[in-house]
Amino acid sequence: MVVPSSKLQDLIEEIRGAKTQAQEREVIQKECAHIRASFRDGDPLHRHRQLAKLLYVHMLGYPAHFGQMECLKLIASPRFTDKRVGYLGAMLLLDERQDAHLLITNSIKNDLSQGIQAVQGLALCTLSTVGSAEMCRDLATEVEKLLLQPGPYVRKKAVLTAVHIIRKVPELSNIFLPPCAQLLHERHHGVLLGTITLITELCERSPAALKHFRKVVPQLVQILWTLVTTGYSTEHSISGVSDPFLQVQILRLLRILGRNHEESSETMNDLLAQVATNTDTSRNAGNAVLFETVLTIMDIRSVAGLRVLAVNILGRFLLNSDKNIRYVALTSLLRVVQSDHSAVQRHRPTVVECLREPDASLSRRALELSLALVNSSNVRAMTQELQSFLESCPPDLRADCASGILLAAERFAPTKRWHIDTILRVLTMAGTHVRDDAVANLTQLIGGAQELHAYSVRRLYSALAEDISQQPLVQVAAWCIGEYGDLLLEGSCEETEPLQVEEEEVLALLEKVLQSHMSLPATRGYALTALMKLSTRLRGDNNRIRQVVSVYGSCLDVELQQRAVEYNALFQKYDYMRAAILEKMPLVERGGTQDEEAKESKEAQHSEAAVIPTEPQTSKLLDLLDLLDGTSGAAQPPPPLEPSSEGTSVHLLDLPCVSPAPASIPNLKVFEREGLQLTLSFVRPPGTPALLLIMVTAINTSEADVTHFVCQAAVPKSFQLQLQAPSGDTVPAQGGLPMTQLLRILNPKKAPLRLKLRLTYNHFGQSVQEIFEVNNLPVETWQ
Amino acid sequence: MIKIFLMVNKQGQTRLSKYYEHVEINKRTLLETEVIKSCLSRSNEQCSFIEFKDFKLIYRQYAALFIVVGVNDTENEMAIYEFIHNFVEVLDEYFSRVSELD
DSSP states (O other), X not given: OOOOOOOHHHHHHHHHHOOSHHHHHHHHHHHHHHHHHHHHHTOTTTHHHHHHHHHHHHHTTOOOGGGHHHHHHHHHSSOHHHHHHHHHHHHHHOOTTSGGGGGHHHHHHHHHHSSOHHHHHHHHHHHHHHOOHHHHHHHHHHHHHHHTOSOHHHHHHHHHHHHHHHHHOGGGHHHHHHHHHHHTTOOOHHHHHHHHHHHHHHHHHOHHHHHHHGGGHHHHHHHHHHHHHSOOOTTTEETTEEOHHHHHHHHHHHHHHHTTOHHHHHHHHHHHHHHHHHSOOSSHHHHHHHHHHHHHXXXXXXXXXXXXXXXXXXXXXHHSSOHHHHHHHHHHHHHHTTTTHHHHHTTHHHHHHHTTOSSHHHHHHHHHHHHHHOOTTTHXXXXXXXXXXXXXXXXXXXXXXXXXXXXXXXXXXSSHHHHHHHHHHHHHHHGGGSOTHHHHHHHHHHHHOGGGHXXXXXXXXXXXXXXXXXXXXXXXXXXXXXXXXXXXXXXXXXXXXXXOOOHHHHHHHHHHHHHOTTSOHHHHHHHHHHHHHHHHHOSSOOHHHHHHHHHHTTOSSHHHHHHHHHHHHHHHTOHHHHHHHTSOOOOOOOOHHHHHHXXXXXXXXXXXXXXXXXXXXXXXXXXXXXXXTSSOOBOOOSOOOOXXXXXXXXXXXXXXXXXXXXXXXOOEEEEEETTEEEEEEEEOOTTOXXXXXXXXXXXXXXXXXXXXXXXXXXXXXXXEEEEOOXXXXXXXXXXXXXXXXXXXXXXXXXXXXXXXXXXXXXXXTEEEEEEEEEOOOOGGGTO | OEEEEEEEETTSXXXXXXXXXXXXXXXXXXXXXXXXXXXXXXXXXXXXXXXXXXEEEEEEEETTEEEEEEEOTTSOHHHHHHHHHHXXXXXXXXXXXXXXXX
């Protein structure tokens, strides 16, 4: 006896009635068993009902694969009710991965050629949803025929199917090119929308189609114009804007067509201006259209006035209270800031406002945009804002913000003191989040700014005294105190309040850093080395320092232990060398990797193309000789003393020991003033043809000593110059021991040698500075 | 291009899901839970567009139901926002007094 099958509604009610998951499953399993039995028996009358129930069950997440063949049978049946459910089932159950799906191809073909609109519609829908590549290939011509049928219902569906076919099988696009032009004359918005989408797809996939469709730009302009200027039309209006979806699609297509193409862009200019000014912006629909317009203006080759209009619209969006609008405005401004920097600058205050948003994605965007907007004129104000943001921002943005501020400060710092101040503040606030090379940058910056040594060491000392947990800050502070401890203890500095610091306090602070469990091993290393350096700078005896150093001689950390042992040795066996080894470090040269990193982070921040390349910091700071070519190949004092490498013991003892090999280049007297004479002697070692050694000898025949004598040299860019340490800085009077200094010049290109010398010294109670170029250099020096 | 269309309620149950690109069945539930989590954690103050993996989510809340649409980069977010509302209006028009359970 066949139980009369229940209707779908009854099933739904039953399922809803189930109180628990288990009960529901029971009901469904029972029903599925019924359905399976009924399928086996092959009852044609109620098949559609069974399938409908099965589809409902499938939507709830239960397996329904046994219904696939039934779909096929239903599709093939002549009755509309059957077909309807059958196609629906096909769309849900028969996707590409099922083997059975190809079987419906034939049915679809038959249905497409039948005259009944509803049936054709069903078939087209199914094809567009689940059509695989083979099916599409078979049925493309049929679909094309339907594109030009009189009724809009079928045409609409046919167009959408065409879109799907093109997505699946791009080679078939040629079939659909010709009807498009005709379809554009449609009045029915549904067909029009579909056509525009079709054309967009075609243009995106093939450049030939793109060229073909450039011809229709005037037509599109016309359509959009009518849309925008006609009054209210009940059928198509959404909150006052006539069919915003169609408008947006047309604008997007115009964008694709106008990109990089002058002619099309020109035809669009008026229209875009019209849309931009006339659209009602009180509701979201209008804003959506406006946003698309702005994107289009930015992408095509529009006139400058139009671009400014677009940026102003974005600025207006920023002031809007709706968060969504602000979000899209910030995103687009970020894209625009490279090309229209000045226009965006006008909206800088609003962007800065947006930093204070509670919404994380908005504040992130605002941060990126603010960092991109920093330039030399607004850098102080902007960093102020960014620093206050840094204090209050969520932790995931901190790292970006901190590195952004540091980078901006580096590029645009108006004065060194401001730069140091800014870095200090950033380190105090967000020290743990800065990049690793910030410490190195800061130490180099401070090292180079000679006049600010006293100031920076005081600031750092006070910061360190307050808080020793921020590792980068501690490292920099320890280094500075070590280097400039004497300046710290001097007690007077115009730029900060007078700070009386006792030696004991300084030592106590460094010991605290050493012992604190918050300090990283690297920080401890810095602190230990600083203590060592202080042993020469401080006036008191060094017992305390010796104690600390010997204690760390048995520390568990290998690095610290090594340092401590070596320092101990310095105290005991090599005490006479201690002063020389621990004297003030010369400026560390920034390596090539620094420049590359700076370049990468610049790109990552979408910065302007016209940014000054970061010259090596040292050349800016030393600011020596504006050289012959206008670029500085500035001289560097002897090879740098790295604080973090293994002991400081042996490197500085690498004094020049190259004995000049016999060569016959005559000496050259280059300078004479009031008894001070400077002579150059040249040596070309035979082993290295590109190398030239110059010995600078200074002799003083006057009655007064020449003191604080410093000789610096500069050469053109293609040369490499190395100045070795001079033998002293005093040239004693009356022909006493001459002072010598060795210059090593590498000339790989054998270019003509040009040399400029700069001398500073005190003589007869006056300080003298001389800059001159060495003429008459013998040819043998560079050939 | 729209990639995902989801209707999820506040308790996290998916009421309707339509994927326009194929995603494995087991990955779907995972994806849905993640999407729901990100939507539910937003307050009223925040904007309706979320960046999620390689596409953007645009969501709109109607009583206890969230309608979430996932799109790729080329779409205009605000137009999609409008579209969601249009969809709900059409459902309302067609079925009158439509509610979550319907």
